Amino acid sequence: MRTKSMRKKKKGDDACKENEAKSSKVLKGAERSAYFARREAAKVLKTVLEGDAKRRALASIKTLVYHPSVRNKKATFALICQTLKHLPFINDVLQAAKILNTKWKRQQELIYIIVYDILFGQEVPLVGDAEKYLMRHKEALHLHLKKILLQKNVKTVKELFALHEVPDVSVPRNVRVNTLKLDVDSALVELRKKYSVQKDDLLHDLLILPPGTDLHDHPLVKNGSIFLQGKASSMVAPALSPEPGWEVLDACAAPGNKTVHLAALMKRKGRIIACELKKERIKRLNDTIKLSGATNIQVLNEDFLNINSKDPAYSKVKAILLDPSCSGSGTAASRLDHLLPSKAAGQNVDMERLNKLAAFQRKALQHAFLFPALERVVYSTCSINQIENEDVVKSVLPIAESYGFQLVKPFPGWPCRGLPIFEGSENLVRTDPAKHGEGFFIALFAKKDDVNLSARSNKNDNRTLHSSTRTRNVRRKQPIHTNMFKMWLSGQLCRRHRHMLDNSCCGRN
Known part of the structure; x- marks a missing residue:
């Protein structure tokens, strides 16, 4: 049963919504646009701040803003970014002014956005109950902002903002x-x-x-x-390079950009099993697949670790793309994470969280090698942390080798490689956030009898790789002396091609 206080709260909220609805009906032109832009921005900002507080963001700021449900994307994006940039000062002003009662504290995201407009942005039209309430306290807000300027020993808002501004990294x-x-x-x-x-x-x-x-x-x-899709993210599926007709498992698929990239490389032939644990991300995955036009993707709402590798349903899986949950440190700038309160406060790296992520990543990668027909595995993260990258790969190498896998070097001409902490780390791929816009890590494991995989990956046209099984069958049909000559000639050409690629990539990026 509802308590008296709950009924009172609901009545107050309903009255507030009714007043807001009446106000919106009489708005015209710019006033109407500003009114709805603030409320649309407040909804997105609420999701952003709640995710940051829990350290479990549903999506990045850009992803949330550019969702189809958001109508005025450019205005909403600008308003959210500017509010987040100024949020430390907005909070300081609101705390000093002490003007918020319980009713308005329940709508704090909308309050943040309106106060940004009052103090740092455009003139606020006197429409909407929240706008009218805060405009009545406009002088008090500006007075406390001036006090903060004096405390920080700066004369203007621009100088105050410069104390905390993060320089933008311009990438294509x-x-x-x-x-x-x-x-x-x-x-x-x-x-x-x-x-x-x-x-x-x-x-x-x-x-x-x-x-x-x-x-x-x-x-x-x-x-x-x-x-x-960024370049680093677009390198993951070609690193796996599945053949048309294969069965491929995308272990942590949402939001689906790499999944549909696999479908394109496979030319709609074969089958892709897109595994995603979180139900709230399944819709985004399905939307991406529908938008892409891919027809050979089966979505599976399941934890990859719970999939039984011995189940006959997965007996033909030849390739696995494992892009597990990670810290996202390599894409923090492109996701605008530096605007979030947790980052603005200068909080230290959460090593406990990193250790938990790394433990899950190791477990997931170990699980991938259990599938009986497997020929290739790509492990990738959008992290720059060694603990999630080289350390994970190094820890599973003995297990990988026991199942007949070895590290293979994708994109041989690519200059950025793994940290040299173990023999074979030169086969790993890294991208630099400053140079390439994103910090990614890619490790490719392949069955040792897929002898031509490394040589074929020298080709930068992304044509799918020839089947190792087919290659072995062809070798059986050829005379021994012809086969040996071709192997020698192939080795000479590959070394020459690799030398040319390395020279041509020296000044790249």
């Missing part, structure tokens, strides 16, 4: 062409009508545009012909 905008819907050359023609575009020199389906290019509302993005 990368987009991956979804070859299930559009070929790369057609995408180039369409994008060049408005933008400066060039092809990436490593990934054939990746295009490079100038920093700051906003494509969120572009028709090719909306219809799934291109995906807004």
Whole structure:
């Protein structure tokens, strides 16, 4: 049964909503736009702050803002970013002014946004109960802001803001062409009508545009012909390079960009099992798959660790992409994590959390090697931490080798490699957040009898790899002396090709 206080609270909330609804009906033009933009921004900001407080964000700021349900994306994104940048000062002012009662504290995200507009942004139209309430205290808010300026020994808000401002890292905008819907050359023609575009020199389906290019509302993005995906993220699926017709397991699939990239590389042939534990992320995964046009993906709402590798349903899985939960330290800048209160407060690295993540990552990678038909595994993270990357790989190497796997070197011409903490770390791939926009880590394990995998990965056209089984069958049919000559010649060509690639990549990025 509801208590008297609960009924009173509900009555007050209903009255507040009724007043807000009446106010919104009489708004016109710019006033109406500002009114709804603040409330839309407040909903997103609430999700961002709750996720940051729990250290379990549902999604990044950009992902939340550019969700289809958000109507005025640009205005909402700008409003949230500016409010977060100024949030320490907004909180200080509100605490000093002591103007919030219980009613308004329940709507603190909306309060933050309106106070930002009053103190640092645009003039606030006198519409909406929250706006009217805070405008009545406008003088008190400005008075306490002046006191903070004096305490910080600065004269202007600009100088105050500069004390905490994080410099932006300008990196190109990368987009991956979804070859299930559009070929790369057609995408180039369409994008060049408005933008400066060039092809990436490593990934054939990746295009490079100038920093700051906003494509969120572009028709090719909306219809799934291109995906807004960074270069580092776009390297993961080609590192695995599954063949058309294979069965592939994406162990931690949501939001699905790498999953649909696998589908494109496999040309809709074969089967991809997209495994995702969290129900709230399944919808996003399904939306991504639907947008991509992929038809060979089966979504499985299951914990990868609970999948029985001996189950006949998984007896034909030949490749696993394992991109598990991680700290996200390599994509913190692109996700705008530096704007979050936990980062602004300068909190130290949470080693307890990192250790728990690493323990899960090791367990998941060990589990991957148990699948009987497996030929390749890619382990990747968007982290720059050794504990989640090299340390995890080093710890599972003995187990991998006992199942007949070894580390293989994807993208041989790529200059950034693993930290030299064990023999073979030169086979690992790293990307630099400052140079490449994201900090990623990639490790490729392959069955030792897949002898031509490393040589084939020298080719930068992302053509799918020939089957190791087919290669072995061809060798059986050839005379021994012919086979030996071809092996010698292949080795000479591979060494020459590798030398040329290394020289050509010295000045890259």
